[in-house]
Amino acid sequence: MVEDADAAKALIVQVIDVQFAAVPGVLEELLRTLPDGGELIQGEDIDPLEIAPHITYIQDASLLVCKIRATFENDQLSPSSSWLPSRSQSLIKKLSVPALMKLAKVDGNLPIILGGTKDSSLLTIDASAIDGTLNIITGKKGCGKSHLSKLLMVSLVGYKATVVIFDLNGEYSSLGMTQDGKRNMYYDKIHALTPSQNFKVGIDQLHLNVVMGILVHALHLPGTSAREFRRIWKGLKDKGTLTIAELGEAIRNYNCNQHVRDALASRFYSLVNSGFFTDNAAEATLLEESLMKAKEAGGAIVINLKNTSNVDRQIVVEYVLGKLVDSLQSWKLKATFLFAEEAHLYLRETYWDDIVTRMRHFGIFTTFITNQPDTIQETIYRQADNIFLFNFTNEHDLDVVSRAARVDAETVRSIARDLPPQYCLTLGRVVRDFPMVTRVRSLDLKTMGETRLFFT
Numbered sequence: 048m049v050e051d052a053d054a055a056k057a058l059i060v061q062v063i064d065v066q067f068a069a070v071p072g073v074l075e076e077l078l079r080t081l082p083d084g085g086e087l088i089q090g091e092d093i094d095p096l097e098i099a100p101h102i103t104y105i106q107d108a109s110l111l112v113c114k115i116r117a118t119f120e121n122d123q124l125s126p127s128s129s130w131l132p133s134r135s136q137s138l139i140k141k142l143s144v145p146a147l148m149k150l151a152k153v154d155g156n157l158p159i160i161l162g163g164t165k166d167s168s169l170l171t172i173d174a175s176a177i178d179g180t181l182n183i184i185t186g187k188k189g190c191g192k193s194h195l196s197k198l199l200m201v202s203l204v205g206y207k208a209t210v211v212i213f214d215l216n217g218e219y220s221s222l223g224m225t226q227d228g229k230r231n232m233y234y235d236k237i238h239a240l241t242p243s244q245n246f247k248v249g250i251d252q253l254h255l256n257v258v259m260g261i262l263v264h265a266l267h268l269p270g271t272s273a274r275e276f277r278r279i280w281k282g283l284k285d286k287g288t289l290t291i292a293e294l295g296e297a298i299r300n301y302n303c304n305q306h307v308r309d310a311l312a313s314r315f316y317s318l319v320n321s322g323f324f325t326d327n328a329a330e331a332t333l334l335e336e337s338l339m340k341a342k343e344a345g346g347a348i349v350i351n352l353k354n355t356s357n358v359d360r361q362i363v364v365e366y367v368l369g370k371l372v373d374s375l376q377s378w379k380l381k382a383t384f385l386f387a388e389e390a391h392l393y394l395r396e397t398y399w400d401d402i403v404t405r406m407r408h409f410g411i412f413t414t415f416i417t418n419q420p421d422t423i424q425e426t427i428y429r430q431a432d433n434i435f436l437f438n439f440t441n442e443h444d445l446d447v448v449s450r451a452a453r454v455d456a457e458t459v460r461s462i463a464r465d466l467p468p469q470y471c472l473t474l475g476r477v478v479r480d481f482p483m484v485t486r487v488r489s490l491d492l493k494t495m496g497e498t499r500l501f502f503t
């Protein structure tokens with residue numbers, strides 16, 4: 048904090064880098080004092096004005112490169128930086144993280160402790176600051192992204208939120224357990240669904256728009272064939288004979304162009320082979336049921352995509368998102384937090400834009416987690432409200448992240464490069480645009496994020 052008593056205001060600046068002060072003349076002095084080639088200089092040092100110690104501390108002086116974050120005036124913080132404090136009269140003091148957080152009003156009724164900061168205080172954000180937002184968690188491999196996402200997720204569940212997770216590595220299903228295998232407070236709230244095992248869809252409960260979504264987007268069925276499929280589906284539904292076998296039969300006997308029939312048949316086999324659909328109503332899992340349970344007491348629906356093939360993954364994701372939008376549109380659900388790990392592996396192209404615009408209005412608030420920041424579309428970076436950034440050393444990755452509207456490239460570059468593992472630079476709304484570094488706290492949960500190793 049750079050306080051200017053005369054102007055009765057202060058600048059809040061953040062140190063983003065520390066360098067040696069380049070004072071003209073000091074470098075020459077340095078070179079002069081270096082012993083040259085072991086040759087002894089004869090003579091005596093004469094320093095009648097005793098300036099030698101001063102030169103030493105000028106040589107050692109460091110320069111703090113800062114970013115102006117806000118102006119503090121009349122007990123208010125404002126983002127303005129259109130003035131400069133007095134160079135000679137200002138008082139410079141270190142502002143502790145809790146003091147800054149208090150000034151910035153980072154508080155609320157729904158605290159989530161992210162972890163400790165450098166001055167051994169805690170960084171606490173409010174769950175309401177991730178409500179209605181688009182978030183990105185990114186960083187190098189193995190630096191603790193999934194860990195942070197688990198922390199956020201269980202905290203949200205603790206506040207009775209509904210959370211849906213696309214769990215690519217099957218590491219979220221046992222969050223209801225402590226590290227030593229006992230049940231914890233989340234045990235009843237984590238609903239792990241593994242497609243084609245304990246997660247199947249009854250074909251007669253499928254809505255036509257959801258099936259069409261799967262066929263067109265996940266299985267790339269062309270428009271003309273899609274129209275025919277719609278007709279077949281409706282016909283069977285009206286007759287009340289909609290089963291997998293009947294559907295296959297109807298497609299085989301359908302009177303249409305051979306190409307269309309082939310297109311339909313190949314998609315039909317993809318649906319059957321996914322093992323995700325069933326005729327048997329008793330076998331079917333009602334996603335709605337899990338959603339409703341999660342709605343009442345808070346809960347997380349973990350869609351385990353670990354052993355699911357690429358095509359099947361897209362079918363499942365299409366189904367889940369279709370269902371979610373349905374439930375939200377009909378106000379069966381208020382809002383949902385969606386956590387998507389490595390979303391480029393299953394999210395179709397058009398969903399990205401949907402997620403920042405349409406989906407957000409329905410109440411799907413997404414957090415993307417990835418170690419390849421360039422797989423997330425640029426629009427997402429520009430619209431992201433919060434970014435949790437772990438270490439990155441690769442220039443290209445840093446470039447991509449700096450495109451986010453809420454960060455400046457210098458902060459990202461200078462801080463993210465030096466972050467140790469498990470340290471996270473938090474940017475955006477949760478910290479009121481004061482970038483904060485924390486060591487993410489540990490969790491007594493079975494997190495299962497470890498990489499499987501050969502040499503142990």
Ligand SMILES: Nc1ncnc2c1ncn2[C@@H]1O[C@H](COP(=O)(O)OP(=O)(O)OP(=O)(O)O)[C@@H](O)[C@H]1O
Pocket residue numbers: 187188189190191192193194195418469486487488489490494495496497498
């Ligand atoms: N803050 C933390 N405290 C304690 N353990 C942590 C913390 N962060 C991460 N870990 C542990 O470090 C390991 C790797 O973390 P994690 O799986 O979250 O990394 P990741 O960034 O998601 O990696 P990947 O890119 O491989 O998905 C895990 O075993 C996790 O439990």
Ligand SMILES: [Mg+2]
Pocket residue numbers: 192193194496
């Ligand atoms: Mg991970």
